Amino acid sequence: MLNARGLLCAVAASLLPSFSLLWQGNAHERITTRITFNKEIVRILARRCMGCHHAGGMAPMPLTTYTDARPWAKAIKEEVLERRMPAWRAVPGYGDFANDPRLSSRDLDLIVAWVDGGAPKGEDKDLPKLPDFSQVWPLGKPDLLLKPRRPFTVSAEAEDEYRCFVLSNPSTENRWISAVDLRPGDGSVVHHAFIWIDRSRNGEQQKARDEIPGCGCFGGPRIAPSGILGGWVPGQPARYTKGNAYLLPARARLVVQAHCRKNGNAGEDVSQVGLYFSKEPVEKRLRSMAVVNRKFEIPPGVAAFKVKAFVTLEKDAEAAAVLPHMHLLGKSMEITAVRPDGTREVLVWVRDYDFKGQTSYVFKRPVPLPRGTRVEVIAYYDNSEQNPRNPNKPPKAVRWGESTTDETCVAYLTYTLKE
Ligand code: HEC
Numbered sequence: 001m002l003n004a005r006g007l008l009c010a011v012a013a014s015l016l017p018s019f020s021l022l023w024q025g026n027a028h029e030r031i032t033t034r035i036t037f038n039k040e041i042v043r044i045l046a047r048r049c050m051g052c053h054h055a056g057g058m059a060p061m062p063l064t065t066y067t068d069a070r071p072w073a074k075a076i077k078e079e080v081l082e083r084r085m086p087a088w089r090a091v092p093g094y095g096d097f098a099n100d101p102r103l104s105s106r107d108l109d110l111i112v113a114w115v116d117g118g119a120p121k122g123e124d125k126d127l128p129k130l131p132d133f134s135q136v137w138p139l140g141k142p143d144l145l146l147k148p149r150r151p152f153t154v155s156a157e158a159e160d161e162y163r164c165f166v167l168s169n170p171s172t173e174n175r176w177i178s179a180v181d182l183r184p185g186d187g188s189v190v191h192h193a194f195i196w197i198d199r200s201r202n203g204e205q206q207k208a209r210d211e212i213p214g215c216g217c218f219g220g221p222r223i224a225p226s227g228i229l230g231g232w233v234p235g236q237p238a239r240y241t242k243g244n245a246y247l248l249p250a251r252a253r254l255v256v257q258a259h260c261r262k263n264g265n266a267g268e269d270v271s272q273v274g275l276y277f278s279k280e281p282v283e284k285r286l287r288s289m290a291v292v293n294r295k296f297e298i299p300p301g302v303a304a305f306k307v308k309a310f311v312t313l314e315k316d317a318e319a320a321a322v323l324p325h326m327h328l329l330g331k332s333m334e335i336t337a338v339r340p341d342g343t344r345e346v347l348v349w350v351r352d353y354d355f356k357g358q359t360s361y362v363f364k365r366p367v368p369l370p371r372g373t374r375v376e377v378i379a380y381y382d383n384s385e386q387n388p389r390n391p392n393k394p395p396k397a398v399r400w401g402e403s404t405t406d407e408t409c410v411a412y413l414t415y416t417l418k419e
Helices: 004-015 019-023 037-048 066-081 105-116 203-211
Strands: 144-146 152-154 160-167 175-183 189-198 227-232 244-248 253-261 267-269 272-277 284-292 305-312 317-325 330-338 344-350 361-369 374-381 410-417
Touching: 037 066, 037 105, 066 105, 175 189, 175 227, 227 284, 227 317, 227 410, 284 305, 305 410, 317 330, 317 344, 344 361, 374 410
Parallel strands: 244 284
Antiparallel strands: 144 272, 152 267, 160 253, 175 244, 175 272, 189 227, 189 253, 284 410, 305 374, 317 361, 317 410, 330 344, 330 374
16 A cells, blocks of 8 residues: 555656656756756757857867756856857847847747756757767868968967968869858967958068968958958858858968967967858859948047948949957947938947957848948947956057057948849
8 A cells, every 4th residue: 555655756756757857967956847958958059059168169168968067057047048148249129140149039948947947967868969069170071171381379378369370272263162161270269260362462461471370460361351251250150141152263362360269278270261162053242341431539538439431332232241340449330221212221230349259240131232322330439448348558549450459440241242
């Protein structure tokens, strides 16, 4: 005969077939949820977090296994609820982006319920096969691999370092590029990078650049680039919309501007760039332009100084992506298309600009920019003493320039022409 307590347990066990689940995980925490790491959570983390949070990745700790993630459960909940992870600085409601990494509200609910319910592990059979994050090229072997002729040294001390390196391109044919990825070298952790196409035939200058492997550079590529292949962040190869591709002219070099973040070890960096050729017929050629203002002066002590830039398009075009770019004083940037018929569309509004969190915003659908459209940029800068990122202490008047203590006001627009 079962006594009352035994009966209760038997009933509970029959109601909850996986009763043993209830006491897994942290022995001191009661498990009150059926959502498990192995079933739901690991899948969300794999999609949205592990690109950075894997062993050897750019984030400080891996979140690939239950053992890795469990101690971080509360922090994970806080970071996702506050929308700090994955970081995304575009104000919601303006622009619809293909590379928006934010969690859906369903994923958010699952994470919160998992953490609040005691963060159980679940059953081994539910664990999916994870992508191999240590795998060098998630898109497969690149069609063209470019690496610097010589490695450059990254020091162990400085926290942030900005380097430019030139990659020569042996290809004697024009190539259509449909995706670009970057593989950081061992000595540094590349936090983000811009990849430019350089067609300059300025021989001597070019030679000098080639001689310095990885010269320091903060604000720009120090060339007049003929195009930008895009911005790169870890775990996110730049892949263009089907049918769109960049033309890489024969022998055109690439200049990579990388923001390297220390991992405590001095070392040699041999970051490599992998290019993928278009496998399908190219319908539209991607082009880029800079909407830029180089004539401004931001007075010291002003917390919200406005700088504007604009360009009027002379042909019918469609926007594919946009990349706001300022330096350390940059606070916000709003990029708006004002069409000849008077309609206005905010392409992107980055309110919480952070130099270290720069990214391309890739549109889900191309945005029509008919001939005569004015692309307007409104940027705000904080040149007050209260801005912790202000590189000038005390603040001083700041003008356009490429060093850390200068500023810039650029929106890189990637577009196609309506042919
Ligand atoms: C683009 C890279 C990247 C992605 C994607 C990313 N993280 Fe992070 N994460 C970082 C970096 C870098 C840090 C270190 C702190 C910093 O620099 O902001 C960090 C820190 C954290 C921390 C520690 C915060 C603290 O308390 O110090 C948690 C927790 C975290 N991430 C969770 C997540 C989760 C959950 C996801 C996915 C939903 C995610 N991260 C996606 C790069 C990333």
